[in-house]
Amino acid sequence: MHKLSLAGEWKLRGEFMDVTADRFTEVLRKLDAEPVRPTLPGFLRVEDLPPEARAKFFGEPETAFTVYADKSPNAFPSKTGYISATVPGDVTSALVQNGIIEEPFLKTNTKKSLWIRDLSWWFIKEFEVSQALLDEDIVRLNIEMLDFNADIILNGMPVAHHENAFCAFSEDIKRFLQVGTNQLVIRLTSGMELHYPKDSVAYYCASNNAICDQRVYTRKPQFTYGWDWCQPVPTCGIGRSIEIEGFTGAKVVASRVDTLKLDGDDAEIEFHFEIEKTNMVQSAETVLEYALEIDGKTAYTGRQELLLVGGINYASERVTLKNAKLWWPNGYGKQNLYTFTARCTARGVTNEAKPKKIGIRTLELDLSKLPDNTRNFFFKVNGTRIFCKGGNWVPTDSIYLRTPDESYKTLVSEGAAANFTMFRMWGGGTYEPDCFYEYCSEYGILLMHDFMYACGFYPDHLDSFLFEAEREAEYQTKRLAHYPCMAVWTGNNEISESYTDWFPAPIKPARFYGEKVFNYIQPRAVHRNSPLIPYMPSSPYFGERANLTEEGDVHAWSYFGRDPKTKFKFVYELEAFDRIPARFSSEYGFFGAQMESTVRRYHDGEEMAFDGEIWKHHGEFERKRSNIDGAINRHITDFSTLDVHSYLTYSGIMQGLLYAELAEAMRQKPYGAGDLIWMYNDCWPETGWTIIDYYLTRKVSFYFLKRAFQPKKLIIRKAEGGAVVTVINETPEALTAELTCGYMDFAGKTGDTVQKTVEVAPHSWQQFTVELSGELSHGFFFAKAEGFDTADSLRAYYRDYVFPKSDAKIEHVESDGDDLLVTISASVYTPFAYLMTSDDRVHYSDNYVTLYPGEKKTIRVENCTETPVLHVAETMPSEEAQKASYTDSWF
Incomplete structure (x- = not known):
């Protein structure tokens, strides 16, 4: 070759x-x-x-x-x-x-x-x-x-x-x-010149944010035409x-290893090969050899003697793999990966296939019926129910062909660091290069993968379009079939929902344009090339309507914002998160500003200003600002008092609080199965929904979501007569938690406490009620145990309280290799304490933390020798909270 x-x-x-x-x-x-x-x-x-x-x-x-x-x-x-x-x-x-x-x-x-x-x-x-x-x-x-x-x-x-x-x-x-x-x-x-005239199909995806409504005709990343969160580029x-390849004889052109069944330490697996032989008019004796290796040891070898015809041939073998090492999602176990090699020898010529990394694991989408006749929407890996924590992945760059491999590794590893178990590949972007899927498999990030169609009806009345759609589905399902990170194929982004919900009777299209692609071509391709990966025609889907909250996965925008019966009563009403009956939220998000270094970078020497042209161009338009400012004003402080620098901080904190609120609300529901924020990363620098910005800098909200997604997690909520405590252990080890629950006021004085020993099995969740009492206008219920972060019942209504002045301080700093270990504490309840160096791109093991009276917290400052400064983000109580504080003697 x-x-x-x-x-x-x-x-x-x-x-x-x-x-x-x-x-x-x-x-x-x-x-x-x-x-x-x-x-x-x-x-x-x-x-x-x-x-x-x-x-x-x-x-x-x-x-x-x-x-x-x-x-x-x-x-x-x-x-x-x-x-x-x-x-x-x-x-x-x-x-x-x-x-x-x-x-x-x-x-x-x-x-x-x-x-x-x-x-x-x-x-x-x-x-x-x-x-x-x-x-x-x-x-x-x-x-x-x-x-x-x-x-x-x-x-x-x-x-x-x-x-x-x-x-x-x-x-x-x-x-x-x-x-x-x-x-x-x-x-x-x-490609924009090919379908310029207006037509009835493109009409339904018309957008003020896009420069060409005929994008639906072009099989290229749809977001490059412009979206509501990115400029057209x-x-x-x-x-x-790009290469020229010459070969003689036979070679493996596609392959995968399916895990059919697990039986104790053994796995029943099946090898699949697609082999191409040259010389179309003659057969040839061919030897196919293949192997699985792990940790430098051979786990299995196979050999088949085949008589191949010219062109495409197929071969398979079903075997039992002894003492199989399983692949698990992030936090649930190890990401064991086998090296899969194959080669063909024909006419005296041996051609080696490119080695692949594969995982031994079973995967199931559990849609079993519940007693109320609704259905579950759980992903199970190796028979274990997985809570899918993560975000929507969009292309890394609007100029997407210039993204280096290192950026993919950084983004995937940062998702893993934030305790993600899943990305959703948004359908307006692109199928990523092989390195991305390799990193997801390496770091244990499952993929809910849209085919690349989004928010528009597609011209399936054209034979030329159907031809390309079929080629694409065949190519991508075959290319990605072997990756253990692949969890479900979804036909598109929001197109089924758009047909059922977006266009009322007078303007609804005559038929569902795109059905030949989403409901026929794509499921056939998945079945042929990756039959053990589930398929859904769209995201969201299931139920009598595509975005029915009690069925399937949900894009929760309509529930929280559009339906007058269920929408937020104010920006943002936190109880709405508890009310939503969704099984799996695959899209919902909150705006948050970027770090100052990013804003300065795209201002490129120009002055930062709220009303500046550059500021507005990069996402700070009126609708977005009204949401951000309204949330800050309701929950943290009077936004009208903020300058540019403090706005960036408080906007990030507010975004983080809301992401944590939604995550905890979903994780404490017995039927809760997933929370994927809109969105994880960004394709250009803007004030938006992400927790990682375009320059790969962690935003303030990163740390809030990382805590909310911890594999070992305590959640406590006020309830009648006390509190409801949720204990989550997603790790593969059983643990015994000596749990302390009680009441504490903001100055650190504790009331009655309850001790409880909780046996928590691997990959388990449990919930119970404890009887507690205390004046919650001046304190909070708490739950704590060794190995868990302390949880409190305050939620994010911080303007409802008057907190004592914080005396947060750095107690101790020591070096640990290239890192610093910084221990901080406060004698009173401090909602937001954070470390900062001169470089706001520095990584911390945790930041923007709550300090509980008398409780020390040690934070690792990574790859840094500069001693950071400790800051406190002050809250400003509302007038009602201040008036209430004058009538009592709590302080």
Whole structure:
């Protein structure tokens, strides 16, 4: 087998859209012209074009001038010269690297790069081919991702056309190659030009936030057109791996290992192989060999002698794996991974498949019926019920092809550090590269994985669209079938719900556009290629309506915000979290500001200001601010007194409090099965729902959710006559908890306490009521036990109380390798104490903590030698709370 990588430096130029693939010769004639430079002589300014030219290439002149013309010149490449581009990579990155445009995410620069969508982009590469490569039976050009509308020309001959960023390009090009120098040309466009006219299908996904409502026709990441939480950044490019591969004989092209059954320490497993043999008109004797290894030891070897025909062949074997080491989600056990290798020998040639990491585990989506005729929605791994804690994953970057592997590792490991057990792959994004799924498997993060369709009806009346949908479903289900992190395939994001709930009778479409994809093509592909992974046609789904709160998974926006019978009574009414009867919340979130270092970074030297253009451009619009300010005002302090710096802190605290409230409400329900916040990460720097920002910085809310998702967790709620205590142990070890429950006032004086020994089995949950009394306007119920964080009953209504002035202090600091161990304490109840260094990107084992009177807390400051400063975020009691405090003698 021969492989020739085409990664590296290419030449790139922009042409007008009417320079189509058949005009490639005139483009190539400019190959040796003077390179394009970021100066006006090398560019045409949009505003300098005559009106008829602006109208031709950029739409209506008035609109074009508003969109494209900024205070600084907006330019596109002239008709001469090329720039260098790194492949894999995208057009936007190349333009930034060559100084032609500014980094889009700084200031308001996204507005300055929209013109990229209106040109065709020509990538050109010369490479050398050996006779040995041409001697192979099959020589293919393999490109993992082409975004989007691609024409491939090799040595002056058209090879193929490709229109799907979600399905790899692979074509036999042997007949086009020659020994020595070869030239590959790839013409790309963003795809927005293909379906511009309005139509009845695209009407239903029209959005004021998007620059092209016809996105539903293009099989590329839908969010790049703009969403309600991100600016449009239209780009195109060549993503991930690109190589020429030649092989002779036979090779494994797809494989997986299914865990069928667990029996004590043994596992019944089944190997599946898809094998391709060259020479289409002859059979060949072939030896297939495969093995599983773990911890440097061979766990199983298999060998089959096969007679293969030309093209695709299949093989399988069912065996019992002795003393199997199981794979568990994060916190529930170890993430044991076997190395799975396979090779084929035919006609004297041996071809090795790329090794894979697989996990031995069973997985089930439990939809069993409950006594009230509703149904469960539990994921079970290895027969054990899993509470799915996590968030919605969106692409890591609006310029998504430039994300390095290290960013995927950071984001997945940070999810694990926040005690996540699941990501939901949101359907408006993309199928991620292999490294992401490898990291999820390594860190124990399950995936609730949408197919990439979102918030719109899709044109399943077009044969061409169905063709691409089927290719994509086949490719992705086969590619991802072996990963132990894969928990469920979901057909799309909110499209079933949109049909049942969003469009009342007069404007509802004539039929459910997309049903041929979501209800037929995709379930068939899942059944063929990954039959042990469950499938749902949409998220949310199940019940008489797609987003019925008592069935299936729920996107809780309608429950909390749209239904007048159940919505919040104020921003935010915490009891609403307790009332929601959802089994599994797969979308709901709260806004929260970013850390100051991030805000300063995208201001790029400009002054931070609440009403500044940059501030608003990065997500601080009126609706968002009214939610954030209203919540701060109700729960923590008077938001009108906050400056920019304190706003960032209190906004983060408020977001964290609300995420913790929802998580604890879901975890204490006997039927609660999952809480996935909207959303975990971000594709650009903005004030939004995430706990990790675009620059991979932990936001304040990260620590609140990490505590709420702890594998060992106490929750206490006020109840009639006392308190309800929930004890959660998701770990694989049984434990005995010597539990103390009682009442404490804010100055540290305790009332009656109750001692209780609780035996907690592995992976278990239990709940009980204790009789307690105390004046809750001046104190709280608490529950504590060794190995658990102390829990209190106050919830987040902090403005309802008058707290004594905190005397929080650092008691002790010691070094531990590259880390610091900082011990802090206070003699009175302190709701929010936090450590801070000069760098707000430093990681802590915990932060923004509650200090209980007389209780010490030690925090690890990671990879830091600077002694941090201890801060206290003060609360401001409401007028009612202050008046109440004057009439008693509690203090």
